[in-house]
Amino acid sequence: MSSAEAVVLSAVTHTYGDVTAVGPVSLTVPAGEFLVLVGASGCGKSTLLRLIAGFEQPTAGSVEAAGVPPAPGRGAGLIFQQPRLFPWRTVGGNIALALRYAGIVPSRDRIVSLLSSVGLDDVAHRRTWQISGGQQQRVAIARALAVDNPLLLLDEPFAALDALTRERLQEDLRRVSAETGRTCIFVTHSVDEAVFLGSRVVVLTPRPGRIALDLPIDLPRSGIDPEELRGLPAFAAARTQVGAAVRHPEVFA
Numbered sequence: 001m002s003s004a005e006a007v008v009l010s011a012v013t014h015t016y017g018d019v020t021a022v023g024p025v026s027l028t029v030p031a032g033e034f035l036v037l038v039g040a041s042g043c044g045k046s047t048l049l050r051l052i053a054g055f056e057q058p059t060a061g062s063v064e065a066a067g068v069p070p071a072p073g074r075g076a077g078l079i080f081q082q083p084r085l086f087p088w089r090t091v092g093g094n095i096a097l098a099l100r101y102a103g104i105v106p107s108r109d110r111i112v113s114l115l116s117s118v119g120l121d122d123v124a125h126r127r128t129w130q131i132s133g134g135q136q137q138r139v140a141i142a143r144a145l146a147v148d149n150p151l152l153l154l155d156e157p158f159a160a161l162d163a164l165t166r167e168r169l170q171e172d173l174r175r176v177s178a179e180t181g182r183t184c185i186f187v188t189h190s191v192d193e194a195v196f197l198g199s200r201v202v203v204l205t206p207r208p209g210r211i212a213l214d215l216p217i218d219l220p221r222s223g224i225d226p227e228e229l230r231g232l233p234a235f236a237a238a239r240t241q242v243g244a245a246v247r248h249p250e251v252f253a
């Protein structure tokens, strides 16, 4: 494997007891790609992400991240549906904790600039329960970006947000990922979100999760207004294709 490959799954299967949740799945994710995994609830999306994070071990096959089997707390930033911030700390204190955990001495400038990169100004001193759900999820993204992990794993991070906040966060994540060049693996069951964010979209079949469709999304990654992007014929075409695979994955598998 070359260093240009961030994640490699080779014939990965995962079972819980006698239930096969995933596989076999083989997938190579090049560095810098924004891969979105889409599929119905229960098709094994979270399991795949947990395998890549090293929280689960494959029952068969192998997983490599940056050339080695992944281990928890090493090499990947994680963002979940709930922001999972520490309520007894300020917003800035939550970021500082992540920096310290990674062996980085937190500075005020660094914390402020990280928060600013996700559209948050003047909140470092606030308690996490004094800001909105959308702002809390921005803090969770800033915390994951704080550490110089080349890989970001996101499990339905915007699912609990209202539609308008969700769109804003999608736009910001798209911009931030293009700016930082990090490899992202993003799980969602929204077809629209998948096509908007992904440079590649993989649709999974229902249990066991297997690849039904693996589609490169050939849309500009920067220098384009989100409204304009959503209006491109290629955007509509990709959404139709991904939507069909999500509705009838058996036809594609």
Ligand SMILES: Nc1ncnc2c1ncn2[C@@H]1O[C@H](COP(=O)(O)OP(=O)(O)O)[C@@H](O)[C@H]1O
Binding pocket: 016, 019, 021, 039, 040, 041, 042, 043, 044, 045, 046, 047, 048, 207
């Ligand atoms: N810890 C577990 N023990 C037993 N079964 C599980 C466990 N986690 C997930 N499953 C089962 O594995 C399947 C895939 O789950 P999951 O990866 O969470 O799917 P998704 O994220 O796509 O909704 C589901 O049928 C789920 O019930």
Ligand SMILES: [Mg+2]
Binding pocket: 045, 046, 047, 155
């Ligand atoms: Mg899930």
